[in-house]
Amino acid sequence: MSAHISNTRPEHDQVLKDIAHYVANVAIDSADAWNTARLCLMDTLGCGLEALSYPACTKLMGPIVPGTVVPNGARVPGTSFQLDPVQAAFNIGAMIRWLDFNDTWLAAEWGHPSDNLGGILATADWISRERLARGDAPLTMRDVLEAMIKAHEIQGCLALENAFNKVGLDHVVLVKAASAAVCAKLMGATEREIADAVSQAFVDGQSLRTYRHAPNTGSRKSWAAGDATSRAVRLALFTLKGEMGVPGVLTAPVWGFYDVLFKGKPFAFQRPYGSYVMEKVLFKISYPAEFHSQTAVECAMSLNKQLREMGKTAADIRKVTIRTHEACIRIIDKQGPLANPADRDHCIQYMVAVPLLFGRLTAADYENDVAADARIDPLRAKIVCVEDPQFTRDYHDPDKRSIANALTVELDDGSVLPEVVCEYPIGHQRRRGDGIPLLEAKFRVNLARRFPEKQQQAIFDLCSDPARLLATPVNRFTDLWVI
Secondary structure (H helix, E strand, O other): OOOOOOOOOOOHHHHHHHHHHHHHHHHOOOOHHHHHHHHHHHHHHHHHHOOOOOHHHHOOOOOOOOOOOOOEEEOOOOOOEEEEEHHHHHHHHHHHHHOOOOOEOOOOOEHHHHHHHEEEEEHHHHHHHHHHHOOOOEEEEHHHHHHHHHHHHHHHHHHHHHHHHHHHHHOOOHHHHHHHHHHHHHHOOOOOHHHHHHHHHHOOOOEEEEHOOOOOOHHHHHHHHHHHHHHHHHEEEEEOOOOOOOOOOOOOOOOOHHHHHHHOOOOOOOOOOOOOHHHHEEEEOOOOOOHHHHHHHHHHHHHHHHHHHHOOOOHHEEEEEEEEOHHHHHHOOOHHHHHHHHHHHHHHHHOOOOOHHHHHOOHHHHHHHOOOOOOHHHHHHOEEEEOOHHHHHHHHOOOOOOOEEEEEEEOOOOOEEOOOOOOOOOHHHHHHHHEEEEEHHHHHHHOOOOOOOHHHHHHHHHHHOEEEEEEEEHHHHHOOOOO
């Protein structure tokens, strides 16, 4: 005999209510969060501009039906496209994430909170143009930055204690949930409607991580976040049309998210929602590399210089030992053949070998022509990872949040170079002062990839003026990015 299950419709799960209350009611009063969000806006859109240099990315850009023009549609920065908000969100989200160069959050789950900007900017731009067409005031970039801060916080706080990767789910489920919440708010949703939109995000069948791991690593990992943030916009639109939510989506026995996809375990939380994640988010400033390898790349660059000063080269290396943290080993410690750029930018051996050989690591170094260099694979085979338990503890420590790596090089003549250690990458909050000038320089380089000098300067000047940026209508901001 089957057990009786009540048909009384439940209240929204507490997780949904907490997210909805935060998005609808909590004011952001952290000056650090607002300024970091401004830097994040610059860096994230700059990463998207660089991706537009790669045909593998641009082949996915534009409307679903070629030639479609959407009245009052959202602009796609760096292009001439004006699309419906769902497809615009996909375009922006895919270009942002394509080169693995936007911001990062590392905890029990990993991810890239600025992936949410695809949905946020597309939604805010479309709403602004619709409002203007009715004679109403548009949204401003203050609304965009507030939505960014809150999306970062939702994604990041859910990630702190909940390892979706350990049940085989991709972290873009968190992008979908966070984008659904803040995009619904931008559309004018009530607190209850925000909870409904987030419930729809969780009830979706979620993406598997298999496209991020051997032997199936591939380019889907570069557009998965665009897919998630665009799906969130669609779900928020459904909700605003009056579509009912699924209030017990997480906790429902047998059929809920926890029982079906999370081994029956409810989400755990380390802290209430505020602005913690935006304040502490990690920027990828110098190298387009999976973030667990960023400090290893910094160490490899230092070792390349040491070798040259000694009159040595990578050809003189017998062995490289990487002392690292558990998450690095689980995600990017990879031997054997690498099939494509997506495979290479998630292999720490490749990301260390290239700077040891060439004294650089750029997005182009993951392409086939560079990977064909006969020196890379033999050097990769000499690189081994070992876990340092203290590095793992410091990685999870909320007051440290280090991403430490240490490299030791043994040479063919038997000599061993002093170990090079880097605990905090240049994009870490603890090195924010050193990182900001480099982040701004990265932004200028990326602007120059797409725009003439006058347009570059206009965009840079606006983004560098916090008060003017916050007051700028969203549609005026995005119009600056049309090519």
